[in-house]
Amino acid sequence: MNEDLFQSLPSVNELLSNPAIVELQQQFGSGLVKQQIQQVLNNKRQQIIQGEKPTLATTDLVVAVKQQIHDKTVMSLRPVINATGVVLHTNLGRSLLSPEIKQAVNEVGFQYSNLEYNLNEKARGQRYSHVEALIRDLTGAEDALVVNNNAAAVMLVLDTLVNQKEVIVSRGELVEIGGSFRIPEIITSGGGILHEIGTTNKTHLVDYQRALSDETGAILKVHTSNYRIVGFTESVASQDLSKLAHEAQVPLIYDLGSGLLVDLSKFGLPAEPLIKEELKWYDLVTFSGDKLLGGPQAGIIAGKRDYIERLKHNQLLRALRVDKLTLAALEATLHLYENPEKVIQKIPTLRMITLPLAELQQHAQRLSSALKQIKSLKVTTLAGTSQVGGGSYPGYLLPTELVAVTPTTISATKLESKLRISDSPIIVRLEKGQVQFDVRTLQIGDDEKIVRRISQLMRS
Numbered sequence: 001m002n003e004d005l006f007q008s009l010p011s012v013n014e015l016l017s018n019p020a021i022v023e024l025q026q027q028f029g030s031g032l033v034k035q036q037i038q039q040v041l042n043n044k045r046q047q048i049i050q051g052e053k054p055t056l057a058t059t060d061l062v063v064a065v066k067q068q069i070h071d072k073t074v075m076s077l078r079p080v081i082n083a084t085g086v087v088l089h090t091n092l093g094r095s096l097l098s099p100e101i102k103q104a105v106n107e108v109g110f111q112y113s114n115l116e117y118n119l120n121e122k123a124r125g126q127r128y129s130h131v132e133a134l135i136r137d138l139t140g141a142e143d144a145l146v147v148n149n150n151a152a153a154v155m156l157v158l159d160t161l162v163n164q165k166e167v168i169v170s171r172g173e174l175v176e177i178g179g180s181f182r183i184p185e186i187i188t189s190g191g192g193i194l195h196e197i198g199t200t201n202k203t204h205l206v207d208y209q210r211a212l213s214d215e216t217g218a219i220l221k222v223h224t225s226n227y228r229i230v231g232f233t234e235s236v237a238s239q240d241l242s243k244l245a246h247e248a249q250v251p252l253i254y255d256l257g258s259g260l261l262v263d264l265s266k267f268g269l270p271a272e273p274l275i276k277e278e279l280k281w282y283d284l285v286t287f288s289g290d291k292l293l294g295g296p297q298a299g300i301i302a303g304k305r306d307y308i309e310r311l312k313h314n315q316l317l318r319a320l321r322v323d324k325l326t327l328a329a330l331e332a333t334l335h336l337y338e339n340p341e342k343v344i345q346k347i348p349t350l351r352m353i354t355l356p357l358a359e360l361q362q363h364a365q366r367l368s369s370a371l372k373q374i375k376s377l378k379v380t381t382l383a384g385t386s387q388v389g390g391g392s393y394p395g396y397l398l399p400t401e402l403v404a405v406t407p408t409t410i411s412a413t414k415l416e417s418k419l420r421i422s423d424s425p426i427i428v429r430l431e432k433g434q435v436q437f438d439v440r441t442l443q444i445g446d447d448e449k450i451v452r453r454i455s456q457l458m459r460s
């Protein structure tokens with residue numbers, strides 16, 4: 001019996017001459033195709049050995065080979081639909097770049113550029129020069145520098161300014177950002193010595209005063225970007241900290257984390273530090289390019305010229321330097337800020353955070369109506385909340401409108417996983433036995449894709 005099945009398996013060569021497989025070889029190369037054929041045939045042999053009776057029709061084998069080649073060659077890093085409502089979702093790539101900057105990124109990626117070439121002087125130039133003036137104009141800083149991310153920015157600053165000396169930080173600000181960024185470790189790994197002051201809830205000016213000594217290398221303030229300390233609390237005003245640091249002649253650094261270039265308080269959002277305001281008091285501030293700024297991953301350092309000049313001479317900078325695609329995306333994003341009236345609409349992160357509730361409700365209604373056409377599905381809309389995410393506006397929830405879907409033939413958990421594990425994944429919320437879509441983070445065209453995918457899944 002087994003023997004018969006083995007006999008009816010085609011050979012590798014037979015399959016290689018199948019027209020559909022010949023086509024695959026032209027597209028993907030004969031090596032890969034042959035390997036996948038062998039794999040498919042091996043799987044069938046294993047099944048036969050285990051007493052199964054797999055289908056051995058050539059058409060089925062060809063489909064299996066095609067599927068395996070697809071799985072091997074499909075991009076691992078791929079777009080997903082973010083229906084979680086978390087605007088700066090670190091796992092889903094944080095900020096979306098503005099469609100307005102597509103051309104700038106494209107041009108620099110596919111053509112030679114003046115990345116490190118000074119066209120006026122016919123001489124070597126600096127890659128950082130392309131964004132320096134823009135950052136200066138937008139923040140009021142004397143000078144600026146850009147590195148890979150904000151973690152790199154903080155490391156470079158500490159490594160340069162705090163050689164073997166003490167860094168004074170409030171105990172209320174010993175922050176851990178997801179992954180491996182913890183302020184105490186960042187300080188010590190750069191050769192600095194952590195000098196903690198105050199308590200978790202209260203740090204006074206006198207705590208800073210007492211900590212200052214000949215051993216002090218810098219005072220570091222860290223924005224508590226992913227948590228809030230509420231209740232019986234106190235921290236020192238930037239103004240007072242500035243006076244103290246300057247009298248003592250120690251650099252005053254602020255790790256802003258996110259940092260805003262435009263004030264969002266008129267949209268009803270709570271205060272987040274404005275870069276321009278903070279630069280009045282701090283010698284250097286550091287912030288991310290892909291958080292509230294709404295650009296590519298980058299770490300921006302802005303502040304006093306002589307400090308920035310010292311950073312530029314640190315050997316470490318070479319290891320932290322940004323690539324030309326990042327610089328193109330960052331420069332183009334910063335140009336959008338030159339028109340403050342338009343910037344909120346042009347930068348997706350800012351637009352999504354400030355979306356009016358009425359607009360979200362209309363969007364939810366549209367999506368809900370479309371989903372109601374699908375059989376075996378209960379669809380409702382309900383009020384909910386979204387988080388900004390990405391270490392900004394901690395503890396603050398934005399009112400939003402959700403579309404909730406309850407399938408009647410499969411479980412919500414099953415639907416969630418089917419939506420997620422796909423070539424075009426859709427990431428949803430799973431709550432109270434419902435699959436929920438927060439429309440805040442849905443982009444143009446996403447609704448249609450969601451409806452198509454769910455109706456496909458509910459039919460199969």
Ligand SMILES: *Cc1c(COP(=O)(O)O)cnc(C)c1O
Pocket residue numbers: 149150151152175177181222223224225226255256257258287288289298299390391
């Ligand atoms: C997010 C954040 C960082 C890390 O920034 P990356 O750009 O993700 O490297 C550092 N410090 C603070 C306070 C942050 O919020």
